[in-house]
Amino acid sequence: GAVVSQHPSWVICKSGTSVKIECRSLDFQATTMFWYRQFPKQSLMLMATSNEGSKATYEQGVEKDKFLINHASLTLSTLTVTSAHPEDSSFYICSARLTGQETQYFGPGTRLLVL
Amino acid sequence: TQLLEQSPQFLSIQEGENLTVYCNSSSVFSSLQWYRQEPGEGPVLLVTVVTGGEVKKLKRLTFQFGDARKDSSLHITAAQPGDTGLYLCAGRRYLDDMRFGAGTRLTVKP
Numbered sequence: 001g002a003v004v005s006q007h008p009s010w011v012i013c014k015s016g017t018s019v020k021i022e023c024r025s026l027d028f029q030a031t032t033m034f035w036y037r038q039f040p041k042q043s044l045m046l047m048a049t050s051n052e053g054s055k056a057t058y059e060q061g062v063e064k065d066k067f068l069i070n071h072a073s074l075t076l077s078t079l080t081v082t083s084a085h086p087e088d089s090s091f092y093i094c095s096a097r098l099t100g101q102e103t104q105y106f107g108p109g110t111r112l113l114v115l
Numbered sequence: 116t117q118l119l120e121q122s123p124q125f126l127s128i129q130e131g132e133n134l135t136v137y138c139n140s141s142s143v144f145s146s147l148q149w150y151r152q153e154p155g156e157g158p159v160l161l162v163t164v165v166t167g168g169e170v171k172k173l174k175r176l177t178f179q180f181g182d183a184r185k186d187s188s189l190h191i192t193a194a195q196p197g198d199t200g201l202y203l204c205a206g207r208r209y210l211d212d213m214r215f216g217a218g219t220r221l222t223v224k225p
Binding site: 004006034036041042043044045046049091093095102103104105106107108109111 | 145146148150155156157158159160163165203205207212213214215216217218220
């Protein structure tokens with residue numbers, strides 16, 4: 001149980017285009033989902049917290065107009081990187097927390113390369 | 116400044132050796148998780164500890180949560196090459212989100 005999927009697993013796009021990444025909790029409902037970014041050989045940095053039915057809460061330094069988050073249902077959150085630039089190239093990982101529990105379960109990650 | 120300080124940052128040992136990874140903070144956590152991450156994959160949960168002083172064992176891995184819930188340790192006995200990976204501790208403060216330590220990159224040589 002507690003499986004989180006992400007789609008796509010990797011994406012290559014041109015600079016200036018937008019990319020949408022989906023995060024789904026497959027066998028549980030998650031009122032809260034999280035988006036992280038991880039650069040090579042570094043740890044995970046929290047970008048934003050996504051609550052179902054409400055606006056996402058962004059960490060300091062993360063542009064909300066550039067990284068659009070939508071959490072429309074209890075099993076799906078999306079992250080859209082708008083007007084992507086090469087410096088946005090990174091490994092994006094989502095996680096979901098079971099309602100009322102402490103543990104977060106992570107998706108397999110999406111590797112984004114912006115040319 | 117990281118909320119959670121992990122040490123060591125890098126560790127390279129021979130198969131069969133024991134090792135301990137530490138995760139320290141000045142903050143109190145409602146829970147702390149340990150994850151293992153392989154290159155190109157998401158972190159995989161190893162354990163969640165919630166009670167001060169709690170000790171959990173997972174085969175050759177022993178996890179301990181400090182009495183004050185500010186620190187934790189991961190001890191691996193008789194390490195194997197399959198244990199190679201990035202070990203991450205992550206803590207959640209009350210009504211707050213989970214934050215990660217910088218990670219410990221472990222290499223176990225055959």
